[in-house]
Amino acid sequence: MALNQEKRILEDYLAAKDLKYSRQREEILDVFLSLNRHLTANELYRIVQKKYPRLGFATIYRTLKLLCACGLGRELKLENGTTRYEHLYGHRHHDHLICTKCGRFVEVVEPDIERLQEKLFKRHGFYPQRHRLELYGICRNCKK
Amino acid sequence: MALNQEKRILEDYLAAKDLKYSRQREEILDVFLSLNRHLTANELYRIVQKKYPRLGFATIYRTLKLLCACGLGRELKLENGTTRYEHLYGHRHHDHLICTKCGRFVEVVEPDIERLQEKLFKRHGFYPQRHRLELYGICRNCKK
DNA sequence: ATTGATAATTAAAATCATTCTCATTTAGAC
């Protein structure tokens, strides 16, 4: 299956931390990677539940944390208060353009913006760690 | 006092909506404007409590919503999950540079970034509404 | 295959920020 590479990343991360590769973690990873990005913990939970009805919410949250920690996932806290997760493997860094009507996500990159951000950090004497840029608007379809 | 202009804005907003200008709302506005920006609902609550011990949490939240609605305030949902509020009157649009060690906020503006964002909206056929840019790093003092 | 040590899981309870409910009080138009 196409997920060997990603599984390897999780396995290696777990091994390095003396953690274990359980069936639940594998199942969550599978679903997470197979689906389109940007799902909530709850959405993921409901999908995984179909296969593992006994799997609990806490396991979803714990596993999502691991997936983010090993670099396979990213947590997005959006302006409306919801938290969504996207898988990152094979993606470059990107920001998001989000439709406020239909919720559509578009991944965007603008190298010039990245460079200007670095300049802002420097100008204010900050050591840069990360940034968050979300652009909210109305997409072509929703404009009618 | 220096707040007449801001009070006027709130009063006008309330009048236009057939809402009322209560003592609690005035007191919350006073504290909100007098303090340095970027406080949590809870911080604001505790400060206002000193003068109005009977004032409840719900009133803080209700009033903060009004202050944002009339343009005097802005709600910031940060990456660590906390929500902070800043007062806006007399401020231009700005983004934030935030120290992940001490929590210091610096307000920054970079017109070139703003322009590039507009271009991104256009390129993807979006009608622009707003954006959120937060830059996280470590400030001069915290670097030692 | 069994054991033992450690970590993971489940289910339920706890937490925390925020919102709602509803009985009581207040603002402000008349």
Added chain:
DNA sequence: GTCTAAATGAGAATGATTTTAATTATCAAT
């Protein structure tokens, strides 16, 4: 001052996330 809609306060409710505690699974060493 009277009246009505709106605001308030107190506490309960909500929803997302985390913790707890008991049970189960993993894996390396026998």
